[in-house]
Amino acid sequence: MSTESDPRRNAGAGMAPGDPLEALRLLSRLPLPHGAAPRRGAAAGWAWPLAGALIGALAALAGGAALWLGLGAGSAAACVLGAQILITGALHEDGLADCADGFWGGQDPRQRLEIMRDSRIGSYGTLALIVTLLLRWNLIATLLAHGAFAAFAPLVAAGALSRAPLVALLHLLPNARGDGLAAAFGQPARATVLLAAAWGLLPALLLSGPAALGAAVAVAGAAALAARIARAKIGGLNGDALGAAQQLCEIAALAAFAALLAG
Secondary structure, rough: OOOOOOHHHHHHOOOOOOHHHHHHHHHHHOOOOOOOOOOOOOHHHHHHHHHHHHHHHHHHHHHHHHHHOOOOOHHHHHHHHHHHHHHOOOHHHHHHHHHHHHHHHHHOOHHHHHHOOOOOHHHHHHHHHHHHHHHHHHHHHHHHOOOOOHHHHHHEEEEEHHHHHHHHHHHHHEEOOOHHHHHHHOOOOHHHHHHHHHHHHHHHHHHHHHHHHHHHHHHHHHHHHHHHHHHHHOOEEOOHHHHHHHHHHHHHHHHHHHHHHHH
C-alpha cells in the first residue's frame, strides 16, 4: 500500500486533542460540533476505542433504564441493541450486511466489490443481520440477567475492545480498491495501532479486571478471522469489511464476558 498519495497516510502517530471528537463524528450519529482542525484520518484511530466505550456506556444506560422500569432482561437487551443502532446509525451492521452479500454472492473479487457497492440488501445480508442480532441480543440478555451494574462494565468494555482491532486491520491489510471509506482513512502508523490497542484494553481492564484479558483474546481471534476472510474474498480491506469485523469482535467480547459470568 503506497504511503505517498494521501497526506493523511503520513500524519503523525501521536495523540491530538481533537481525535476523540473526530472518532465520535466518524463512529456515531451523536449531535457533535464540527471542529475547525483538519481531519487526521487513520492517525486519529487510537481514539476509536474511546468512542466505542462511550457508545457502549450509553447503550448500557438504556438497558439499565429498561430494567429499572420493570422490563425483563430480554426486553432490556432489545433496548441496548436499539440504542446502539440509533447512536451509530447502523454503521457496522450495514457493513456486515454488505460483506455477507458480496463475499458469498460474487464469484470473484471484482464482482464481490461491485455487489458490496449496491445499497440494496440481499438474502445473505438479511440472514447475516438476523443471526448476528440474535446472537448479540442473547448475549446482552445473559449479561443483563445479572443486573444493570453487572452488565455495564462488559458492554462498555466490548464497545472499546471491538473497535481497537480496526486500526490494526487498516495497518496490516491492503486496500481492496482505491476509493471508499477505508481508502480515505489512510494507513495508520504502527504506533497508532499500539495506542489503539492500549486504549481499547485500558477501559476494559479498569471496569472488568482480569476478565478483560479473556475478552481481548477472543476479540483478537475474531479480528484475525475477519482479516483472513476479507483477504481471501476481496484481496484486502474496505469500509464494509471494517464494519463486519467490528460486529464479529463485539460478539466475541460479549460471548467471553457472558461465559465468565455464567461460570
